[in-house]
Amino acid sequence: xxxxxxxxxxxxxxxxxxxxxxxxxxxxxxxxxxxxxxxxxxxxxxxxxxxxxxxxxxxxxxxxxxxxxxxxxxxxxxxxxxxxxxxxxxxxxxxxxxxxxxxxxxxxxxxxxxxxxxxxxxxxxxxxxxxxxxxxxxxxxxxxxxxxxxxxxxxxxxxxxxxxxxxxxxxxxxxxxxxxxxxxxxxxxxxxxxxxxxxxxxxxxxxxxxxxxxxxxxxxxxxxxxxxxxxxxxxxxxxxxxxxxxxxxxxxxxxxxxxxxxxxxxxxxxxx
Amino acid sequence: xxxxxxxxxxxxxxxxxxxxxxxxxxxxxxxxxxxxxxxxxxxxxxxxxxxxxxxxxxxxxxxxxxxxxxxxxxxxxxxxxxxxxxxxxxxxxxxxxxxxxxxxxxxxxxxxxxxxxxxxxxxxxxxxxxxxxxxxxxxxxxxxxxxxxxxxxxxxxxxxxxxxxxxxxxxxxxxxxxxxxxxxxxxxxxxxxxxxxxxxxxxxxxxxxxxxxxxxxxxxxxxxxxxxxxxxxxxxxxxxxxxxxxxxxxxxxxxxxxxxxxxxxxxxxxxxxxxxxxxxxxxxxxxxxxxxxxxxxxxxxxxxxxxxxxxxxxxxxxxxxxxxxxxxxxxxxxxxxxxxxxxxxxxxxxxxxxxxxxxxxxxxxxxxxxxxxxxxxxxxxxxxxxxxxxxxxxxxxxxxxxxxxxxxxxxxxxxxxxxxxxxxxxxxxxxxxxxxxxxxxxxxxxxxxxxxxxxxxxxxxxxxxxxxxxxxxxxxxxxxxxxxxxxxxxxxxxxxxxxxxxxxxxxxxxxxxxxxxxxxxxxxxxxxxxxxxxxxxxxxxxxxxxxxxxxxxxxxxxxxxxxxxxxxxxxxxxxxxx
Numbered sequence: 001x002x003x004x005x006x007x008x009x010x011x012x013x014x015x016x017x018x019x020x021x022x023x024x025x026x027x028x029x030x031x032x033x034x035x036x037x038x039x040x041x042x043x044x045x046x047x048x049x050x051x052x053x054x055x056x057x058x059x060x061x062x063x064x065x066x067x068x069x070x071x072x073x074x075x076x077x078x079x080x081x082x083x084x085x086x087x088x089x090x091x092x093x094x095x096x097x098x099x100x101x102x103x104x105x106x107x108x109x110x111x112x113x114x115x116x117x118x119x120x121x122x123x124x125x126x127x128x129x130x131x132x133x134x135x136x137x138x139x140x141x142x143x144x145x146x147x148x149x150x151x152x153x154x155x156x157x158x159x160x161x162x163x164x165x166x167x168x169x170x171x172x173x174x175x176x177x178x179x180x181x182x183x184x185x186x187x188x189x190x191x192x193x194x195x196x197x198x199x200x201x202x203x204x205x206x207x208x209x210x211x212x213x214x215x216x217x218x219x220x221x222x223x224x225x226x227x228x229x230x231x232x233x234x235x236x237x238x239x240x241x242x243x244x245x246x247x248x249x250x251x252x253x254x255x256x257x258x259x260x261x262x263x264x265x266x267x268x269x270x271x272x
Numbered sequence: 273x274x275x276x277x278x279x280x281x282x283x284x285x286x287x288x289x290x291x292x293x294x295x296x297x298x299x300x301x302x303x304x305x306x307x308x309x310x311x312x313x314x315x316x317x318x319x320x321x322x323x324x325x326x327x328x329x330x331x332x333x334x335x336x337x338x339x340x341x342x343x344x345x346x347x348x349x350x351x352x353x354x355x356x357x358x359x360x361x362x363x364x365x366x367x368x369x370x371x372x373x374x375x376x377x378x379x380x381x382x383x384x385x386x387x388x389x390x391x392x393x394x395x396x397x398x399x400x401x402x403x404x405x406x407x408x409x410x411x412x413x414x415x416x417x418x419x420x421x422x423x424x425x426x427x428x429x430x431x432x433x434x435x436x437x438x439x440x441x442x443x444x445x446x447x448x449x450x451x452x453x454x455x456x457x458x459x460x461x462x463x464x465x466x467x468x469x470x471x472x473x474x475x476x477x478x479x480x481x482x483x484x485x486x487x488x489x490x491x492x493x494x495x496x497x498x499x500x501x502x503x504x505x506x507x508x509x510x511x512x513x514x515x516x517x518x519x520x521x522x523x524x525x526x527x528x529x530x531x532x533x534x535x536x537x538x539x540x541x542x543x544x545x546x547x548x549x550x551x552x553x554x555x556x557x558x559x560x561x562x563x564x565x566x567x568x569x570x571x572x573x574x575x576x577x578x579x580x581x582x583x584x585x586x587x588x589x590x591x592x593x594x595x596x597x598x599x600x601x602x603x604x605x606x607x608x609x610x611x612x613x614x615x616x617x618x619x620x621x622x623x624x625x626x627x628x629x630x631x632x633x634x635x636x637x638x639x640x641x642x643x644x645x646x647x648x649x650x651x652x653x654x655x656x657x658x659x660x661x662x663x664x665x666x667x668x669x670x671x672x673x674x675x676x677x678x679x680x681x682x683x684x685x686x687x688x689x690x691x692x693x694x695x696x697x698x699x700x701x702x703x704x705x706x707x708x709x710x711x712x713x714x715x716x717x718x719x720x721x722x723x724x725x726x727x728x729x730x731x732x733x734x735x736x737x738x739x740x741x742x743x744x745x746x747x748x749x750x751x752x753x754x755x756x757x758x759x760x761x762x763x764x765x766x767x768x769x770x771x772x773x774x775x776x777x778x779x780x781x782x783x784x785x786x787x788x789x790x791x792x793x794x795x796x797x798x799x800x801x802x803x804x805x806x807x808x809x810x811x812x813x814x815x816x817x818x819x820x821x822x823x824x825x826x827x828x829x830x831x832x833x834x835x836x837x838x839x840x841x842x843x844x845x846x847x848x849x850x
Contacts, residue, residue, distance in 0.1 A: 053752045075678075083754030093749035097767045106763045110754025117759050161749075168753050 002172060002204050003029040003052060008061035010047050021047035023228035024061065029204060031171070034195060036219035037208040040248055044228040045208040049176040052206065053085045054078050083110030086165035088194070090177035092157045096150035100141060100160045103149055104132040107167030135166035139193060155186040162193060173198055175207035187211060191218050212244060309642060316639025317720045318797070324712060333711045339535030349537055352525060353544045359439050360521035360548065362593035364507040367446030369587060372500070374451040379458030382412040386462065386484060391471055413459065419452030421826040422819060425702070425790050426803070428514040433807055434610045440595025442519030446507055457499050465491040497563055501556050508552050512545050513700045516794050520595065522548070530706045546698050613812060620816035630821060636716050637798035641788035643720040645781040648727025651696070655728065656735035657761065658689035696729025701787050705796040716797025723784050723791070734776045742768040782833035789822045
């Protein structure tokens with residue numbers, strides 16, 4: 001198992017208010033698996049991803065990455081672990097004032113020493129440069145490498161973020177709502193690109209999505225999260241409308257939408 | 273996809289052409305200009321590293337630092353320090369009252385909307401009367417601009433010459449300087465009010481005065497109050513410093529104790545000074561809170577009587593302690609002396625020989641500000657990194673064990689960096705000059721170091737704030753891929769913070785350019801020193817010339833700084849490597 005989560009609970013405290021983001025969630029992921037996570041906004045998917053790349057720690061339960069309990073790792077070990085995990089975010093989280101090339105190069109920071117980083121700021125090393133350019137080429141942005149990221153379109157920015165992941169060359173790719181800000185056509189392209197590079201590198205891929213069609217098309221395993229726990233965890237062939245309707249039904253508001261066909265329902269184009 | 277953003281679309285032959293060239297013509301030009309300025313300033317500010325790192329400097333500095341401890345807390349000296357603090361506050365209060373009395377009418381007169389342009393004026397048509405008042409308004413504006421541009425400490429040394437040593441000179445100097453500030457800001461506030469209510473009033477046939485009282489004034493009150501409180505805070509700070517040139521208060525005592533080598537007393541006075549500032553912070557914050565909440569209910573007549581008589585007594589006491597004692601006011605010779613001084617100040621000395629010496633002094637002044645700012649940038653950026661909480665203090669959320677020792681060590685580094693920055697910032701430049709003189713002697717180099725230390729404190733705090741406020745998401749992404757904090761600083765924080773950092777540095781340099789004209793009044797070189805010398809020698813017509821020069825420099829610096837800052841902010845930064 002690359003990931004083994006055992007009854008993980010995460011509670012955010014802000015002053016007196018407590019938000020229970022995850023509630024005794026357990027999940028196992030095998031190396032090389034491609035998993036799509038479904039669920040309403042606020043179901044706990046983003047928190048789950050933060051636990052998976054060790055940027056937050058669980059309130060209770062254990063997160064085991066590749067056989068090691070994350071809570072026992074030292075700072076250096078955490079960094080070594082993070083180096084093996086690439087993350088693509090909804091808002092791509094690139095440095096807007098830097099070029100596409102520089103953002104891609106930053107993907108290798110986990111491998112670089114401090115002196116290497118400093119020298120690379122004056123003039124990047126040939127090897128790094130070649131690798132970054134290959135990464136940008138495989139996302140089709142080699143010709144935009146000197147453009148500031150802030151000047152690129154949303155889809156291009158997301159591709160730079162993927163190039164950064166390629167540069168990082170991780171064993172695991174986490175994609176947290178990576179296509180939620182893109183139109184459906186672009187979203188399909190990006191998901192295709194992600195599954196392609198994951199397959200080619202034999203990498204594990206976990207992606208959260210709002211577009212059910214896309215998830216069913218590209219991912220063999222579907223994990224649904226609801227109210228901080230796993231609602232269902234099945235092969236994509238076993239996903240029915242009933243399951244989906246229940247997953248997306250609002251618990252606090254009466255359901256306004258009739259059950260509908262999957263191909264044209266509002267869920268499918270739920271682009272935030 | 274816009275092709276305009278792609279800088280390499282025409283030049284890309286091989287994909288391995290790498291980043292943009294290390295040396296671009298524009299970059300080279302800027303570097304050369306910088307190096308040339310640095311070289312000139314190095315000479316101009318008499319930078320002398322050998323004497324700075326000499327055994328004598330080390331011994332003098334050591335003697336000073338050991339002399340600071342223990343601070344002098346003997347009852348007799350505490351009485352002196354307490355009285356000085358009282359005098360400082362009294363000076364600030366009296367000066368603020370006076371500057372309100374003079375600044376408010378001048379501000380009203382200088383308002384463009386009321387007298388010169390806009391709907392209120394255009395509706396009335398032109399007549400000799402309106403033209404006269406328009407030109408009066410314009411001259412009021414110019415006078416305010418001039419008064420504001422001449423630094424308060426310069427006014428102080430002029431008033432010391434006229435009325436003699438003591439708080440009265442400080443009060444008058446602050447009153448004049450703050451009349452300029454308050455008048456100009458008030459005029460700006462009056463100009464910025466919503467015009468539509470004024471138009472409505474005008475259409476009812478209200479006169480200009482009625483429009484002002486019932487339209488402009490009610491809209492302006494919140495802004496005026498806020499600025500007045502702020503200016504009072506500044507006045508307290510300024511009143512403490514003015515004493516260094518003989519105008520009473522804490523600064524006066526610091527100057528005396530320095531000259532007597534009583535460094536323990538100096539530390540006490542500096543602590544009192546810092547305490548005074550904290551007190552002002554708290555008072556003004558509470559005052560603001562009280563004003564914002566709105567007076568809950570009208571006080572009863574008897575309470576109102578007590579309150580207003582309390583205020584009146586406090587004001588009278590302030591004026592008394594600020595130097596308006598009956599004896600001083602009765603002295604006839606003060607007026608005569610002042611008249612003689614003013615007459616001697618005109619006409620300004622524009623002789624060739626004198627103007628020639630001014631050229632070098634101006635260069636020296638510029639050099640002090642430049643070297644000082646560079647020292648400040650060095651100190652500030654070194655201390656800003658450990659003083660940035662998000663870089664040093666580990667996020668308790670982040671996973672993994674945190675060694676207790678590391679956490680304590682980091683907290684220690686963080687708080688000592690903050691403390692160092694706050695101390696450097698809290699002590700004014702002119703006091704730093706006195707301290708630097710102890711170590712390396714009178715001259716422009718002492719001035720440059722003094723500016724550098726104070727600027728280091730100011731910039732360090734600003735830098736840390738800017739780095740704290742950089743968007744977090746890109747940094748988190750870098751942490752999440754395994755980068756170390758310093759790498760995140762270099763490749764995430766710095767590229768995002770750079771424009772703001774440059775902007776603040778430029779603003780500070782502008783401020784330093786003003787300050788460097790004055791350091792000489794206490795021995796830090798530049799124009800200030802020449803002013804001091806010429807006053808001592810009685811060449812008042814030369815002083816006039818130099819005041820005009822400082823006015824010109826300040827105006828030019830403001831103009832140039834505005835343009836430069838506009839440029840750096842607009843300038844885009846496409847790549848790391850250049």
